[in-house]
Amino acid sequence: MKKKWILPFIVLMLFTIIASACGNGASNGASDNGNQEATATEGTSSEAANTSDTITYQSETGPVEIPAKPQRIVALTNGPNILSMDVTPVGVDKWTAENPLFKDKLKDVAIVSEEDPESVSALNPDLIIAGSHMKNLEQLSKIAPTIVYTWGKLDYLQQQLEIGKVLNKESEAQAWIDDFTKRAGEIGNEIKAKYGDNVTVSTIEIADKEVFAMGDHWARGTEALYQAMKLNMPEKVKNDTLKEGYHSLSLEVLPEYMGDFIVVSRDMTRDNEIMKSGIWSKIPAVQNKQVIELDTKAVTYSDPITLDYVLNIFKEGFLGTGK
Incomplete structure (x- = not known):
């Protein structure tokens, strides 16, 4: 009787060990794959985050790395274009600030000048928009990414489209262009x-x-x-x-x-x-x-x-x- 039970017992033990080993192997494999997938996903997310955090804007002076969605813009020029897209700068030039069409929109916005870079720096901008004729452009570019436009180099429609690109609102800019041109x-x-x-x-x-x-x-x-x-x-x-x-x-x-x-x-x-x-x-x-x-x-x-x-x-x- 003992001999009859020994063989089945041994077979059962062997089966249990093999099954356990396979299970552990499968579990470890899944765990490894999961870690690899997590790593790959994190890498993609990180890249996506980097991509969404900044963009390379092709300015007239060359490529400039700027925030994808700038939050604190100092507009030494083109302030009205920015306002038209429902974005309020943290600083503008005095001519824009004193314009009756924009006064109400800019009542809490600082008036700054390229001649006083310290006043610009104090606003902690993440983007500066300036004119090519302005002073201290190199100093301004050290404060924040600085985009320079030459007045009249772009026509009024192209200028609005470029501001749309800067603000990540290119489609909105194009919609206005199409509508205004038609009207x-x-x-x-x-x-x-x-x-x-x-x-x-x-x-x-x-x-x-x-x-x-x-x-x-x-x-x-x-x-x-x-x-x-x-x-x-x-x-x-x-x-x-x-x-x-x-x-x-x-x-x-x-x-x-x-x-x-x-x-x-x-x-x-x-x-x-x-x-x-x-x-x-x-x-x-x-x-x-x-x-x-x-x-x-x-x-x-x-x-x-x-x-x-x-x-x-x-x-x-x-x-x-x-x-």
């Missing part, structure tokens, strides 16, 4: 339908006793009028503003530069001697009450907020159908 083009077509395809518009700025004719990319609504709405400027204005973007005029020659309509940028809080002069009163556009006035303080930029603002004024001024 402005439609208004331009309505104006031509009412006054003729050859209707001309002059844009001038009156500052004290000086007058300047504006080209098609010198703010004051010119991008909207001539580029988006595709209205015509008088040939004399086009030729004389081609090089500098604007042209200084004497009062005596002013009538030679005036179109069927005149858009006047001026200080609206003050009377103006030029607009009270006999020469001004004899200009046909003035006599026909085809003068549209803009507050200079509000129209010195070409960002979406400003352009939407002037487009509404133009719609009312040309068509009497502003919202």
Whole structure:
């Protein structure tokens, strides 16, 4: 009887040992694989985190490593473009801060200057946007990643798209571009339908006793009028503003530069001697009450907020159908 039980017992023991070994091997294998997968996943996450933390922005001065979603921007330039995308800088230049279109949005924002890098540094920025003409750019770049733009190198639409890339809001920037171009083009077509395809518009700025004719990319609504709405400027204005973007005029020659309509940028809080002069009163556009006035303080930029603002004024001024 004992011999009959010995063999089955030995077989059972061997089976238990083998099964246990296989189980441990499988368990260890799973554990090893799990560790490898965890390591690989952590590596991917880390890379993803790095990718999401920063991006390489191709600026006009070369690649710049910037935060993927900057939180503390000092905008020494292009502050209005940033504001238009619902992002508020921690610091802006005084011209932006004093603009009536942005004052409320910037009431708690510091006013800084490139001439005082310490004031910029005190804001602990994670990104600085500056103009290529500005001083202390090298010192600013040591404070935080610094993107430099040359004014006028990009047109107003490209500039907004670039700011969209910087803010990780490129699709939003493109959506505005598409919408504005469409709306402005439609208004331009309505104006031509009412006054003729050859209707001309002059844009001038009156500052004290000086007058300047504006080209098609010198703010004051010119991008909207001539580029988006595709209205015509008088040939004399086009030729004389081609090089500098604007042209200084004497009062005596002013009538030679005036179109069927005149858009006047001026200080609206003050009377103006030029607009009270006999020469001004004899200009046909003035006599026909085809003068549209803009507050200079509000129209010195070409960002979406400003352009939407002037487009509404133009719609009312040309068509009497502003919202």
